[in-house]
Amino acid sequence: MKKTSVLLTSNKLNIQDCYDFVQDASCGGIAVFIGAVRNSTENKTVTLLDFSSYEPMALKEIQKIADTALEKFSITKIAIHHAVGELKIGDIPVIIAVSSAHRKAAFEACEYAIDTLKKTVPIWKKEHFENGEVWVNSHP
Amino acid sequence: MKKTSVLLTSNKLNIQDCYDFVQDASCGGIAVFIGAVRNSTENKTVTLLDFSSYEPMALKEIQKIADTALEKFSITKIAIHHAVGELKIGDIPVIIAVSSAHRKAAFEACEYAIDTLKKTVPIWKKEHFENGEVWVNSHP
């Protein structure tokens, strides 16, 4: 039985797909985190985000997060799907879904996965504003 | 703008409906908890669960949880949907979705809501096994 689903795609992410993958008859709880593109950062209006990645390494790092979550927490399955390319306000850059017998572990693993993804996975976003653009996190 | 969606229904719950309700252009993160009917409890095989409720009071108590979550945490919207009636393995008794500008508050509010729901909302489940049935939590 495959316990991890890892995806990096320029297609639209699908919440139901992630749910269907992690859902299991032995599981009483499923925690899901859905990232969404916000309309502002530090009071500046965002028009779109452009996500790029170092694809083979990003996939390896996402897989590491999924595998580590399975080791660290009493969970059953985990899906981590990330989008690349241009995303508009309200679009979904990332979905993480975790199933487990009991809910506490699912919540913990879900937070662990998104926190770690934001630190280690080689994906970058450029924020586009009405009058300019900026690479997020890159400047001192 | 309505900030809470509260539902007690004998229809099938829908994850996308909850997501669509809480999704908002100002939100960067959405945390979702989905309860699922497990196939076993204490090593006994469950065939189905039967949920009943004191409906008007259950709705009031769920509304209280949603309102309190909005006060306690920096969140934008919250949906709490609960099913009643007979549910089979894999069916969804509860969905809680929470949106916020930043993810930490969404996770905290989501856990708060499911933890509190399990303590205060007058809903009861009877577990049906192959050879009998039992009201959950009711016996010393």
Add this chain to the structure above:
Amino acid sequence: MEIQVLFFGITADLVGKNSIILLVEKKTTIKQLKYDLTKEYSSLKNINDFAIAVNEDYAEDNLMLKKGDIVAIIPPVSGG
């Protein structure tokens, strides 16, 4: 005075009813009501403690009942 008492979950099974009309003294407290009900329906002793709601809100032991109150017997909940 008359009050209505609703039974839910396991208590409906134990008492064999969903609802009764009960005659109680004026100034009866929730604590007294619990005592009276457990005396009348001794099967209620077989479960964990139960809570009482009056008019759809949880009630403390020292609350006094009023005529026409709708009282609900709330065994340990198990939603979610």
Add this chain to the structure above:
Amino acid sequence: MEIQVLFFGITADLVGKNSIILLVEKKTTIKQLKYDLTKEYSSLKNINDFAIAVNEDYAEDNLMLKKGDIVAIIPPVSGG
């Protein structure tokens, strides 16, 4: 010896390239490579520190490069 160097995110913009072939001495460490790159492309000083991956894994400062390694310049990530 030759190695390939890939630039991502802001570093590709700063350097104006996605990829270069670089000639380095044998036994060059990651630390030395960072120093050399920042000297060659002084615009790299304008960003927060960057990490280095060798053959798709994060590399420590003391790792020594081998011929044919694929080195990636990883500016602060911002996925999610």
